[in-house]
Amino acid sequence: xxxxxxxxxxxxxxxxxxxxxxxxxxxxxxxxxxxxxxxxxxxxxxxxxxxxxxxxxxxxxxxxxxxxxxxxxxxxxxxxxxxxxxxxxxxxxxxxxxxxxxxxxxxxxxxxxxxxxxxxxxxxxxxxxxxxxxxxxxxxxxxxxxxxxxxxxxxxxxxxxxxxxxxxxxxxxxxxxxxxxxxxxxxxxxxxxxxxxxxxxxxxxxxxxxxxxxxxxxxxxxxxxxxxxxxxxxxxxxxxxxxxxxxxxxxxxxxxxxxxxxxxxxxxxxxxxxxxxxxxxxxxxxxxxxxxxxxxxxxxxxxxxxxxxxxxxxxxxxxxxxxxx
Numbered sequence: 001x002x003x004x005x006x007x008x009x010x011x012x013x014x015x016x017x018x019x020x021x022x023x024x025x026x027x028x029x030x031x032x033x034x035x036x037x038x039x040x041x042x043x044x045x046x047x048x049x050x051x052x053x054x055x056x057x058x059x060x061x062x063x064x065x066x067x068x069x070x071x072x073x074x075x076x077x078x079x080x081x082x083x084x085x086x087x088x089x090x091x092x093x094x095x096x097x098x099x100x101x102x103x104x105x106x107x108x109x110x111x112x113x114x115x116x117x118x119x120x121x122x123x124x125x126x127x128x129x130x131x132x133x134x135x136x137x138x139x140x141x142x143x144x145x146x147x148x149x150x151x152x153x154x155x156x157x158x159x160x161x162x163x164x165x166x167x168x169x170x171x172x173x174x175x176x177x178x179x180x181x182x183x184x185x186x187x188x189x190x191x192x193x194x195x196x197x198x199x200x201x202x203x204x205x206x207x208x209x210x211x212x213x214x215x216x217x218x219x220x221x222x223x224x225x226x227x228x229x230x231x232x233x234x235x236x237x238x239x240x241x242x243x244x245x246x247x248x249x250x251x252x253x254x255x256x257x258x259x260x261x262x263x264x265x266x267x268x269x270x271x272x273x274x275x276x277x278x279x280x281x282x283x284x285x286x287x288x289x290x291x292x293x294x295x296x297x298x299x300x301x302x303x304x305x306x307x308x309x310x311x312x313x314x315x316x317x318x319x320x321x322x323x324x325x
Contacts, residue, residue: 254316
């Protein structure tokens with residue numbers, strides 16, 4: 001009996017232990033679930049915030065691009081340019097007769113915005129004669145939003161009508177007065193129509209400027225005259241191959257292969273000069289005569305080539321289409 005009582009007592013003690021273990025597992029799983037939910041919620045929030053920031057950034061960028069397209073679309077609009085050019089033509093041309101001038105005034109008034117009249121722009125009542133446009137070309141256009149400035153180079157001739165001759169007076173020959181100016185017109189749009197919204201203004205044509213041509217910047221006192229003949233022979237072989245071989249075939253002669261096959265034929269070199277570079281390396285600067293096979297026209301094209309000598313053979317390390325490179 002004593003042994004039986006001991007066994008039952010041990011069994012009773014094991015039951016609470018099993019229950020405690022079960023509760024611990026459930027509690028552990030519960031809190032792990034809570035932590036998992038919190039983690040997933042946090043990650044979801046951060047990801048949403050990140051995506052929102054990205055989307056907002058894209059929206060801002062898209063809006064900016066659209067605004068830019070709208071602005072530039074009007075400025076570069078062929079319709080806006082054509083409209084302004086027609087206005088300038090009508091504005092510059094002033095006919096002789098009153099009937100033709102009346103028609104010109106009616107035509108010009110259709111270009112003008114509300115509140116801007118032809119009387120606000122010009123007064124030619126005292127001008128007796130004719131002004132005639134001889135040439136027009138767009139110089140530049142600039143602007144933003146719903147308006148843009150169009151500037152044109154224009155040339156015109158003005159011919160004044162000579163006064164009536166009195167009896168016995170000799171006829172005076174009148175020579176047309178030629179002038180070349182720039183005219184700038186401010187044009188606005190409502191998205192469908194165009195109008196000149198301010199008085200045009202004239203300005204002087206910029207003075208012609210001449211830039212200096214690209215020159216060989218190497219010091220001629222440092223030319224390598226000893227290697228000149230040998231490298232000229234190589235240049236003749238190289239440029240002959242350059243006009244006869246394919247790009248893949250030129251890879252045996254140059255580091256970055258290129259070719260003028262089927263475009264030109266080699267006809268010689270001019271102003272051929274050789275300079276020392278690094279060890280066994282030479283810089284060649286020359287004009288190469290290339291003939292168009294279809295027309296026979298010969299052009300002189302500039303080249304700077306860096307040549308390296310290996311095992312008694314020359315190899316083009318670098319080729320530039322410029323004498324100043």
